[in-house]
Amino acid sequence: MPLQPYWDDITEGQELPVLVKQPSTQQIAKFAGASGEFAKIHYDKDFAINSGLPGVIAHGWLTFSFMTNAVTGWMGKQGMLKKIGVSYRGVHPAGEDIYCKAKVTKKYAANNEHLVELEIWTENSKGQRTVPGSAIVALPVKN
């Protein structure tokens, strides 16, 4: 279990631990079942290829979920996710690595909360940024 980060210790520019995921077709199918998102590009390889894709691809919301895991896993039990959002610029084919990265862009206090703004993004194995976004979390302060 990683240590609870405290707002006091955060510095702008600080990077979060990288989360690497490699969703299999099985995981993508499980996500389709759990989320109810059954677009064919996520489970029908022939259909995906005919649509110009390299094969079945991970759902945008599955990638977004991995990115969220990278943030919630870091912020600890006393952290609170306030806001998180991403833009889908590239796709992630099944079986390929997704690197979920994040970096602190701003640290500030507002409405009695101690907040940290993060730039979040994914990279594929070629190092291309595929899904950029941002998040805001509230962190505890030391006594």
Added chain:
Amino acid sequence: MPEDSLITEELKQLVGQNSETLTFSVDKQWVRRFAEAIDYPEPVWQEEYSQNANYDGVVVPPTFLCALRNDNLRKKLHDMPHPLRTMVNGSSELVFNKPVRVGDEISVTDTLVNVTVQERKKGKMLVLTNQVSYTNQHGEVVALGHNTALRF
């Protein structure tokens, strides 16, 4: 293709209208299945875990909200006659006001807030922006979703 042929009369009439509201029961097994599908690092759906972690009740992974699907608006847009036929997700955002817990009843309403036309390399693209509100059984808006869909 001129803009007004892309922002059709039918589309204009949909802007600002709320979809029919759907209400979902946040079931523990459903949350467990979703959490497993995304490799959520902690067993947040377990009461014992939540008690130890000092959570006030069993919470859900943040993106579980996407499973509370209200496809009424999406289906209307999909079925609408329109010159641009391909529709993909452009972006997703969640803003959290209160935690969502196992056992909650969440009502989901989807509203098309804006439609614009953007130029892309291969021609014009329609950007449809919607807002999804998630309201619990106490009438509290627990979260808002802001999404864009791209049509080209």
